[in-house]
Amino acid sequence: MMSYISNADNLCWLMPELDRVIRRLHRVVGNAVVDDDRFIIVGNGSTQIFHALLYALSSPDQPEPISVVAAALSTRHIRRRRSSCDRGCINGQGRRSASIRWSLHRGGDFAQQPRWLDSRNRAGHDAMLFTFSKATGHAGSRIGWAIVKDKAIAAKMVKFIELSSIGVSKESQLRAVKILGVIDDDCRNPELEDVNFFEYGRRIMSDRWEKLRRVVIKTNGVFNLPEYPQHNCKFTGEYTHATPAFAWLRCKEGLNCEELLREKCKIMTRGGTSFGGESTYTRVNMLSSDAEFTLCWKGCLRSRTHQWEIEFMLMSTLCVIN
Amino acid sequence: MMSYISNADNLCWLMPELDRVIRRLHRVVGNAVVDDDRFIIVGNGSTQIFHALLYALSSPDQPEPISVVAAALSTRHIRRRRSSCDRGCINGQGRRSASIRWSLHRGGDFAQQPRWLDSRNRAGHDAMLFTFSKATGHAGSRIGWAIVKDKAIAAKMVKFIELSSIGVSKESQLRAVKILGVIDDDCRNPELEDVNFFEYGRRIMSDRWEKLRRVVIKTNGVFNLPEYPQHNCKFTGEYTHATPAFAWLRCKEGLNCEELLREKCKIMTRGGTSFGGESTYTRVNMLSSDAEFTLCWKGCLRSRTHQWEIEFMLMSTLCVIN
Structure with missing residues (x-):
């Protein structure tokens, strides 16, 4: 040593x-x-x-x-x-x-x-x-x-x-x-097939991506997410969508996606310009603890903003700056 | 973390x-x-x-x-x-x-x-x-x-x-x-004044340097060591010689100090040429465990070589290549 x-x-x-x-x-x-x-x-x-x-x-x-x-x-x-x-x-x-x-x-x-x-x-x-x-x-x-x-x-x-x-x-x-x-x-270990580290992570990430996609649909085109085709995963043996650690969110032409989320929804993300891309894109961090997610959920229910803003705020623990 | x-x-x-x-x-x-x-x-x-x-x-x-x-x-x-x-x-x-x-x-x-x-x-x-x-x-x-x-x-x-x-x-x-x-x-801690980490290290190193100097004197000028003037050490409050981790050993003009130690005494050192210096110098590592030193001491007492070679072999645990 x-x-x-x-x-x-x-x-x-x-x-x-x-x-x-x-x-x-x-x-x-x-x-x-x-x-x-x-x-x-x-x-x-x-x-x-x-x-x-x-x-x-x-x-x-x-x-x-x-x-x-x-x-x-x-x-x-x-x-x-x-x-x-x-x-x-x-x-x-x-x-x-x-x-x-x-x-x-x-x-x-x-x-x-x-x-x-x-x-x-x-x-x-x-x-x-x-x-x-x-x-x-x-x-x-x-x-x-x-x-x-x-x-x-x-x-x-x-x-x-x-x-x-x-x-x-x-x-x-x-x-x-x-x-x-x-x-x-x-x-x-076959007995841990459903609860091993990667399976646990896959479930959490699938759940978060599903929630994010539901919120994005409600914005009526203000925000968009990329679609990932299903693939056969050799590890799980299932056909699944990819659920990456970062979601590339895109908003309508002419809008600054990072600013919009920060100012309207108090959600911190990393704008596309930080990565050499356009400001209509922003990178959303999909990794945070469940405890933070629950805390934010309860706080946001008391908020009085437009419906899609509330929905986005529910997701804000997924979106801490990285 | x-x-x-x-x-x-x-x-x-x-x-x-x-x-x-x-x-x-x-x-x-x-x-x-x-x-x-x-x-x-x-x-x-x-x-x-x-x-x-x-x-x-x-x-x-x-x-x-x-x-x-x-x-x-x-x-x-x-x-x-x-x-x-x-x-x-x-x-x-x-x-x-x-x-x-x-x-x-x-x-x-x-x-x-x-x-x-x-x-x-x-x-x-x-x-x-x-x-x-x-x-x-x-x-x-x-x-x-x-x-x-x-x-x-x-x-x-x-x-x-x-x-x-x-x-x-x-x-x-x-x-x-x-x-x-x-x-x-x-x-x-005043109670640990004589046994704290630095005091322990100082005693070990002083002892090793003293042994090395005694052996070098017995070689009748084949080997030489630099002399360090005494200084007042603020940590111990005493006048002491420096006892560095590495001793720069020098042998007579025309001899290769590293080769001489390796071939005659089975002592591994790092020659002066490795440091951009002359081959009459070699760097002796003065740091090794006491256990290794004792082991070598017992083994070397059975050796039949010239007196100063035996003496040097006693020191060989101080001289492992670094």
């Missing part, structure tokens, strides 16, 4: 117990290929893993900065990082921008999938990024990981993390081992 | 308990100014703090890389980092290299002072770097901190750590709070 390195014989110095539990969990969820020839790289959150991957995919000895293209909507943090890259943090050959683009895109998808139940296909990409914070909510532990196919890329990522922080907190690794291990055990 | 931030009102998001215990400990040791107008910045080890300080002292929007000059002997890690900087990691105005040089120099001094007893003067520099690993040996926790005078520099360091890892493990912060708190309490 006291030294920098847990496993000097391994390519990455992470705790062997953490390597094992990450592979076990991906196998039981069925969302990513974790065969023995894939490398697990751990970093201080997926943030550091993201930097390490950019470094590994670029060629730092080139004179010109590399172009980084994010296919998905970028957050303020991502844009600041990209801005740093443009100033010379990551240098590389322009022709590699395609692979960088792909990596960013997949990384964003996985990291923002809190319940990991996007298990329609067992993904086997060259590099896939995951994070403890989005899996269980333990953001403060700063544990992220990548599953990497190519040994040379994996080795460069490890070197980057060594040079920037000489590894990752052992205390956090140990806690992640314990928590992910309990989740994995429960998922493999 | 689960969220990224512990104190949104503070300039740095570290746990308020950690901020308090760091200030208390520096006050009881008397080695650094930690008045309320100084900022405590926490990072993933002093490694990340070092990068954050370089970033904060430079101007990243300049076209040319900044020159970084390390006045102290540099390790392989430091040289690799400097090499990264030269390739464009940190850009800035050349005229700032003097301040960067100063920061590196002081940072190295403090971080390598494991018992913190260089308390001849209560240092009050613009920025001072410390690390949990060198204070108590908990390298795996990845906790480092800086005491920073200027608010703008402190804010830039915090921004750097946010963008590179979104903060520092809460589990590690909590453990550091507990361990540093116990050490601080003991130091303030």
Whole structure:
């Protein structure tokens, strides 16, 4: 527990117990290929893993900065990082921008999938990024990981993390081992099929999305939500709609969606402009505790506003700023 | 414990308990100014703090890389980092290299002072770097901190750590709070004056240095050690010699000190060339457990080599490679 390195014989110095539990969990969820020839790289959150991957995919000895293209909507943090890259943090050959683009895109998808139940296909990409914070909510532990196919890329990522922080907190690794291990055990226990961690999360999120959609319908087109097609989930064995951690709410043309929700409904969201998008969009955080939801529900029933505003206020615990 | 931030009102998001215990400990040791107008910045080890300080002292929007000059002997890690900087990691105005040089120099001094007893003067520099690993040996926790005078520099360091890892493990912060708190309490307890953490460390290190010096004298000039003048230590109130964590051993001109110790005495050290110095020098790690020391002592008594080689082998637990 006291030294920098847990496993000097391994390519990455992470705790062997953490390597094992990450592979076990991906196998039981069925969302990513974790065969023995894939490398697990751990970093201080997926943030550091993201930097390490950019470094590994670029060629730092080139004179010109590399172009980084994010296919998905970028957050303020991502844009600041990209801005740093443009100033010379990551240098590389322009022709590699395609692979960088792909990596960013997949990384964003996985990291923002809190319940990991996007298990329609067992993904086997060259590099896939995951994070403890989005899996269980333990953001403060700063544990992220990548599953990497190519040994040379994996080795460069490890070197980057060594040079920037000489590894990752052992205390956090140990806690992640314990928590992910309990989740994995429960998922493999047939008696807990209906109450395991992911099933519990799926029920809560389905219920919240259903409520949000009901409220949105009552606004008569002032607000809209994207429709997600049903897919067969390998984990549950059912056809289900996706229920992401964040809902992208869109309002009528010419309206500022974030301002409208804040001023009319006292609901804090993150506007589309924060992500490089339009102000008609806003990102609604669908994750909050049930206790907060109930508290808000009772408070909002005493409110005297238009019906759809009341309805939206009922949802406000789903919408705290993130 | 689960969220990224512990104190949104503070300039740095570290746990308020950690901020308090760091200030208390520096006050009881008397080695650094930690008045309320100084900022405590926490990072993933002093490694990340070092990068954050370089970033904060430079101007990243300049076209040319900044020159970084390390006045102290540099390790392989430091040289690799400097090499990264030269390739464009940190850009800035050349005229700032003097301040960067100063920061590196002081940072190295403090971080390598494991018992913190260089308390001849209560240092009050613009920025001072410390690390949990060198204070108590908990390298795996990845906790480092800086005491920073200027608010703008402190804010830039915090921004750097946010963008590179979104903060520092809460589990590690909590453990550091507990361990540093116990050490601080003991130091303030008059009944534990002779057995507190720093006093215990001082006795062990004095004993080891005394043994090493006795052995070196017996080599009749084959090996030499630097002499340290006596200073008044504010913590103990005594005049004492410095007893650093690493001894810089020098052998006769034309000899390779590291090779000589490895081949003749089976002692692993780190040669001067690893630090940009000469091969006549080698760095001896003076930190190991008493159990290892005793084990080696018994084993070496059965050895049949020249007297000074036996003596050196008795010391070999002080000399494991670091």
